[in-house]
Amino acid sequence: MPSNEEIYEKVQETLIDALGVDDDEVTPEATLVGDLGAESIDFLDIVFRLEKAFDIKIPRGELFPENLAAADSGFVQDGKVTEAGLNELRAKMPHADVDQLAEDPKVENIQNLFTVQMICNFIERKVNA
Amino acid sequence: MRWFWVDRFVEFESGTSATAIKNVSLAEEHLHDHFPGFAVMPASLIVEGLAQTGGILLGEKFNFEHIVVLAKVPRIKFASYACPGDQLRYHVDLLEANDEGGRVNCTAHIGDRLVAEGEIIFAHLDTMDSSMAQSVDQKNFVFSMGLMSILDVDGVSEAINADA
Numbered sequence: 001m002p003s004n005e006e007i008y009e010k011v012q013e014t015l016i017d018a019l020g021v022d023d024d025e026v027t028p029e030a031t032l033v034g035d036l037g038a039e040s041i042d043f044l045d046i047v048f049r050l051e052k053a054f055d056i057k058i059p060r061g062e063l064f065p066e067n068l069a070a071a072d073s074g075f076v077q078d079g080k081v082t083e084a085g086l087n088e089l090r091a092k093m094p095h096a097d098v099d100q101l102a103e104d105p106k107v108e109n110i111q112n113l114f115t116v117q118m119i120c121n122f123i124e125r126k127v128n129a
Numbered sequence: 130m131r132w133f134w135v136d137r138f139v140e141f142e143s144g145t146s147a148t149a150i151k152n153v154s155l156a157e158e159h160l161h162d163h164f165p166g167f168a169v170m171p172a173s174l175i176v177e178g179l180a181q182t183g184g185i186l187l188g189e190k191f192n193f194e195h196i197v198v199l200a201k202v203p204r205i206k207f208a209s210y211a212c213p214g215d216q217l218r219y220h221v222d223l224l225e226a227n228d229e230g231g232r233v234n235c236t237a238h239i240g241d242r243l244v245a246e247g248e249i250i251f252a253h254l255d256t257m258d259s260s261m262a263q264s265v266d267q268k269n270f271v272f273s274m275g276l277m278s279i280l281d282v283d284g285v286s287e288a289i290n291a292d293a
Contacts, residue, residue, distance in 0.1 A: 045250050
């Protein structure tokens with residue numbers, strides 16, 4: 001079973017390859033979209049690479065849930081994620097730091113849930129399951 | 130001109146790998162501008178040929194139920210040129226394929242000489258973004274563009290050669 005350091009190193013390598021970023025940019029707190037410049041198609045690339053690196057299967061939407069803030073989801077009001085929405089996120093994304101989002105639950109902050117650490121958390125849960 | 134950047138498939142192992150060839154011809158208009166006095170096939174069209182080879186391989190795996198589009202070229206390196214009279218041999222290996230898309234490793238050779246080598250990621254447009262998929266009115270690009278007919282070229286050639 002890989003240690004947390006091993007997981008972090010492999011995740012870092014994955015992001016360097018998938019996003020063409022330097023190793024010093026990939027810090028645990030770095031956000032994929034804001035800091036590392038990831039676009040939607042990069043998430044598919046990252047999933048492919050993680051599956052290979054860790055020999056796991058990542059079902060669609062498990063690591064990066066889609067349509068989190070869809071207008072008809074009922075989880076958004078006045079540009080903010082509602083309490084129900086936050087609870088939904090907690091349930092869907094136990095690997096993400098939803099409490100941080102709760103401090104300033106603007107819709108545009110949802111993408112900040114996607115951090116390097118979030119991927120590591122996800123992988124840790126997956127390989128230790 | 131039709132947007133066919135491979136001439137024929139020479140190997141096709143469903144869900145695994147495919148090899149196609151592309152004969153570069155001075156009849157192709159763009160070669161007279163790229164470049165005047167020095168005709169080389171644009172590298173972007175080599176990528177397109179590799180993507181058509183890989184896209185059909187991925188499409189066939191799912192019985193052409195998805196709209197396969199080139200989504201990303203994470204890595205591509207060019208080692209050499211392709212000139213009129215050359216025959217490019219595109220080889221792709223399908224590394225990953227799921228509901229959302231797929232990934233291939235690919236190479237282009239002329240004889241033993243490496244021309245390009247890289248990786249291409251495809252997305253299934255229909256599963257990715259429903260609003261975009263709706264704007265594409267055909268079931269999939271491969272059929273509508275007639276690209277599938279490339280798969281028949283080999284059969285036609287075989288039939289002719291058998292008669293001869």
